[in-house]
Each structure stands twice: as C-alpha cells, then as structure tokens.
Amino acid sequence: MSPSSVASIPPAPAEEAVAHFAARLALETDCADVHGSLREGSHDFVLLDVRGPNAYARAHVPGALNLPHREITVERMAEWEQDTLFVVYCAGPHCNGADRAALKLAQLGRPVKLMLGGVTGWTDEGFRFAHGSEPGAMANASAA
Numbered sequence: 001m002s003p004s005s006v007a008s009i010p011p012a013p014a015e016e017a018v019a020h021f022a023a024r025l026a027l028e029t030d031c032a033d034v035h036g037s038l039r040e041g042s043h044d045f046v047l048l049d050v051r052g053p054n055a056y057a058r059a060h061v062p063g064a065l066n067l068p069h070r071e072i073t074v075e076r077m078a079e080w081e082q083d084t085l086f087v088v089y090c091a092g093p094h095c096n097g098a099d100r101a102a103l104k105l106a107q108l109g110r111p112v113k114l115m116l117g118g119v120t121g122w123t124d125e126g127f128r129f130a131h132g133s134e135p136g137a138m139a140n141a142s143a144a
Contacts, residue, residue, distance in 0.1 A: 059129040069101035092120025
C-alpha cells in the first residue's frame with residue numbers, strides 16, 4: 001500500500017520542527033491572543049492598524065493606533081522606546097500591508113509581530129470593533 005499524500009513526504013525531524021514553529025511564534029500572534037491580552041489589560045505591546053485612515057475609521061480593533069505602513073519612519077517611531085513590541089495588522093490574508101509594516105519596523109530595529117488574519121480574522125473570531133478616528137475601547141465598541 002502506498003502512503004497517503006500527507007505521509008508521502010516524511011515529516012521533518014523534531015528538532016527542525018521545534019525551530020520552525022518557535023520562529024513562527026516569534027514573528028506572529030493571533031487575534032485570540034491579542035484579544036485576550038487587551039481584555040486582561042496587558043499593555044506590553046503597541047497594536048498598530050496599518051491600513052489607511054478611512055478603513056481605520058470604519059472599523060478597527062479597540063485600542064489599536066492607526067499608523068499606515070507608508071508612514072512608518074524613524075521620526076514617527078521616536079515616540080516609543082526602542083524595545084517597544086509592536087503588533088501590526090491590516091485587512092487580512094489578502095493584504096500585505098502588515099507584512100510591509102513589519103518589515104519596515106524590523107529594518108528600524110524594532111521588535112514586531114504580525115497579527116494573523118487582520119480584520120478578517122478579528123471578524124471571524126466574532127470580536128467587537130471600535131469605530132471612528134480614535135483608538136476606541138472595548139466599552140464603547142460595537143458588535144462586529
């Protein structure tokens with residue numbers, strides 16, 4: 001009997017898998033982890049919505065600051081300590097704005113993680129959004 005299409009390519013050795021998944025987790029987070037941290041009041045990262053201001057005003061993750069990826073510069077980032085962790089998101093898997101923002105932040109020597117799924121992932125999880133040009137808070141956010 002021939003192996004299934006899953007098993008036809010052998011899995012990586014455990015050490016290689018550990019390195020791979022640890023690296024992914026060092027670069028990415030998900031909507032549930034961000035939501036839980038915000039709900040618990042954890043303020044050990046700055047959440048950046050890197051879409052344009054109109055998209056941000058329509059709906060954004062409560063507490064996220066709007067900083068379009070094109071506006072990430074040394075001067076703009078100077079308001080935060082050098083070791084500040086940034087979590088970036090954009091519209092979702094069909095958008096590369098968060099990747100662009102993460103790359104710029106990394107090039108500036110800033111710690112950064114990408115929130116997988118972006119707005120699409122946040123919606124899929126059923127989490128609430130804030131609206132308007134201010135960062136908003138869970139208390140005044142409407143249902144997704």
